[in-house]
Amino acid sequence: MKLLEAQGVRKGYRVGAQERVILEGVDLELREGEIVALLGRSGGGKSTLLRILAGLILPDRGEVRLRGRRVEGPAEGVAMVFQSFALFPWLTVLENVMLGLEAQGMPKGERIRRAREAIDLIGLSGFEEALPKELSGGMRQRVGFARALVVEPVVLFMDEPLSALDPLTAEGLRGDFLDLWLGRRLPTQGVLVVTHNIEEAVALADRILILQGSPARIRWEIPIPLSHPRDPGDPRFRAQVEAIYQALTEREEVEHRLEEELLRLPEAPVSRILSLAEAIARLGGRADLPLLAEEEGLEVDELFPLLEALELLGFARVVQGDVELTPAGLSLAGGDLETQRLLFAEHLLRYVPLLAQLHQALLGRGQVPEEWALRRLEGHLPPQEAQRVLGVVREWGRFGGLFLWDENARAFRPRGE
Structure with missing residues (x-):
């Protein structure tokens, strides 16, 4: 019944x-x-x-x-x-x-x-x-x-x-x-x-x-x-x-990713992205997801944003319940801190349009206010989600050395200022 x-x-x-x-x-x-x-x-x-x-x-x-x-x-x-x-x-x-x-x-x-x-x-x-x-x-x-x-x-x-x-x-x-x-x-x-x-x-x-x-x-x-x-x-x-x-x-096949989805970055701290890549490398570069979750003590809501970040940045592929590091992912997992920063920056500019646009704006303007990024995000995301994504942008970009963040001015600055 x-x-x-x-x-x-x-x-x-x-x-x-x-x-x-x-x-x-x-x-x-x-x-x-x-x-x-x-x-x-x-x-x-x-x-x-x-x-x-x-x-x-x-x-x-x-x-x-x-x-x-x-x-x-x-x-x-x-x-x-x-x-x-x-x-x-x-x-x-x-x-x-x-x-x-x-x-x-x-x-x-x-x-x-x-x-x-x-x-x-x-x-x-x-x-x-x-x-x-x-x-x-x-x-x-x-x-x-x-x-x-x-x-x-x-x-x-x-x-x-x-x-x-x-x-x-x-x-x-x-x-x-x-x-x-x-x-x-x-x-x-x-x-x-x-x-x-x-x-x-x-x-x-x-x-x-x-x-x-x-x-x-x-x-x-x-x-x-x-x-x-x-x-x-x-x-x-x-x-x-x-x-x-x-x-x-598994994901449905789509020809074009909506701009909204390109902006919706996962909640994935850099330290945990690197840690997960290193764990997959220790398991031979390919890992069964249930085993990986158990080994790292991660539940689904913790594991999947990290996997999504690795995929988004071109460091891993998830196929049939397994995750496999790409050659770039293996380099990320095995590199020293400076190598990791350089690889991260390269992939941010290649795979995250907002960060590429922000980096280009910094080269031309010397300083970009927080509102510049928020306007682009709030055109597609609710305000609270836009603020969350902006936090991810700040953390990922600063780790990659793409910019400095001025808390007092609430603005992005080029490195070297």
């Missing part, structure tokens, strides 16, 4: 006189008795889609239906667990959990009874009168789960619910949640979880949906036909992880 269905969902935002479309033609469904995981690159629209499904924001086009009824506002029968614990610090555990029931107008006695049951269910019995500051991170997130479950939602949404926790705590809470789900002790009938942790998705989900593209759509649906409990060391588990990495790194 379908619990939740989205058809033809589209969402865009105005950027000056232009519109930036985030989601286009998104179709998905969540069926009774299943956990579905939603994966995709950072900034690819996952959280936006989740909020549309929950009725917190409306799509520009298309529709969402919950148990056959169109969702046109905050949906009844839906609850969400967020990445941040979002607890009121002046309220006790019991009072935090009761909040949703109070909003429903439930009598106080019934609210207390239901809240205590939810607190016991998630393993916090005895902490009802504790304040959030007296709890560990894992315990605070358990309160978040209890607050969502106490309203007995038909559908439970989870937006990276364990990413703020250390790996051991996250594993314990994930296992406890799965035990409750498999034991049919949860009031909810279906779960949709947004995560950047591929192993977590394979451990939990019956199906995995991958959101890709610009604008984004559901490009891949990968069933996970493994019985619980699932062993991460099982070759079948590893094969599923490999398949997801491969899907995430």
Whole structure:
């Protein structure tokens, strides 16, 4: 039975006189008795889609239906667990959990009874009168789960619910949640979880949906036909992880890259780009992405911007779930600091149009104000994204020795001034 269905969902935002479309033609469904995981690159629209499904924001086009009824506002029968614990610090555990029931107008006695049951269910019995500051991170997130479950939602949404926790705590809470789900002790009938942790998705989900593209759509649906409990060391588990990495790194063929995409530089510090190149070189110049992520302790949202930077700058190629350094990438990984700076500068000028334009302007003008670059960025990107990209431009260009940055004047200056 379908619990939740989205058809033809589209969402865009105005950027000056232009519109930036985030989601286009998104179709998905969540069926009774299943956990579905939603994966995709950072900034690819996952959280936006989740909020549309929950009725917190409306799509520009298309529709969402919950148990056959169109969702046109905050949906009844839906609850969400967020990445941040979002607890009121002046309220006790019991009072935090009761909040949703109070909003429903439930009598106080019934609210207390239901809240205590939810607190016991998630393993916090005895902490009802504790304040959030007296709890560990894992315990605070358990309160978040209890607050969502106490309203007995038909559908439970989870937006990276364990990413703020250390790996051991996250594993314990994930296992406890799965035990409750498999034991049919949860009031909810279906779960949709947004995560950047591929192993977590394979451990939990019956199906995995991958959101890709610009604008984004559901490009891949990968069933996970493994019985619980699932062993991460099982070759079948590893094969599923490999398949997801491969899907995430495949790109649709396009003849022309939009100017916006050429401007949208990944959030990738130079030190970490160099470190990743050196790690790939140590593995023989070509590395399996799951192995590389494990060796370097990187999750998807950390690994993929670094891979994107290496690809963008011509230092690596990502093919079928592996990354391979180009000859320039091998030189970058094996060179001394001065060689790395020179190579980086050469590739910035070759592959990043904005930096090439900025460098040319500096040769002609002697100083270029920050507004010069921002105008070019804000013509295609939202202001906050333009500021983020400008920060990347400053860091990459300064490392490559293309310019100096004058903080007081908020301007770029040629080297040697």
